[in-house]
Amino acid sequence: MGKVSVRFFARYAELAGCTWSQVNVETPATVADVVAAVREVFPATSAIPSRPLVALNLRQVKLDAVVNEGDDVALLPPFAGG
Amino acid sequence: MMTLTRHPLDVGELLAEVQGPERGGTCVFTGSVRNDDGVTAIEYSAYEPMASREIDEILGVARGRWPGARVALQHRLGIVPAGEASIVIAAAAPHRDEAFAACRYVIEEVKKRLPIWKKEMRADGSATWVGQPA
Numbered sequence: 001m002g003k004v005s006v007r008f009f010a011r012y013a014e015l016a017g018c019t020w021s022q023v024n025v026e027t028p029a030t031v032a033d034v035v036a037a038v039r040e041v042f043p044a045t046s047a048i049p050s051r052p053l054v055a056l057n058l059r060q061v062k063l064d065a066v067v068n069e070g071d072d073v074a075l076l077p078p079f080a081g082g
Numbered sequence: 083m084m085t086l087t088r089h090p091l092d093v094g095e096l097l098a099e100v101q102g103p104e105r106g107g108t109c110v111f112t113g114s115v116r117n118d119d120g121v122t123a124i125e126y127s128a129y130e131p132m133a134s135r136e137i138d139e140i141l142g143v144a145r146g147r148w149p150g151a152r153v154a155l156q157h158r159l160g161i162v163p164a165g166e167a168s169i170v171i172a173a174a175a176p177h178r179d180e181a182f183a184a185c186r187y188v189i190e191e192v193k194k195r196l197p198i199w200k201k202e203m204r205a206d207g208s209a210t211w212v213g214q215p216a
Contacts (some may be wrong), residue, residue, distance in 0.1 A: 005200070009127065010211055055132055076099045078214065079196060079198060079199070081192055
């Protein structure tokens, strides 16, 4: 098992009740595994889509991207900049 | 110049950043908070390190595509009252076509790629996230 950092923003942070946490996953994992772990640890995040936008170490990635111990996974609500 | 800032945006500062005697055309895009449906302000938040990195990449592509152009942008974070600018993009180029094209490219990429979110605030005290689950 490895620890992975997870970040929440905007509405997702309100649902999770925090902006940052860590989850344990069997590494190497995929982003989808991390999202699944988050939904388990933070039941209130079930309102977050099961296939959210995600950044891994500051880069937007797909759900099959590989996650290693110590990586940083951010769950991103739909963008609304500008 | 800070690209992401909590202060009111300054078009003059952006113009100074891009204008020069080689560049005869300058285009400025300003996006401001609209007072739709009683909105009095929007609170902007961002994943700042990722947003800064995306901005660097967007401006890098613009530089490659329009080598004679200079483009600068600022996006405001925090509470922005209706009528005030949340984003300003200035693009200067030898001729107007490149200036318009570069400016348009940057605002469209910003909309698509920047991890920035907004919460609309209304006079009755209510606040709603734009495009997010209830």
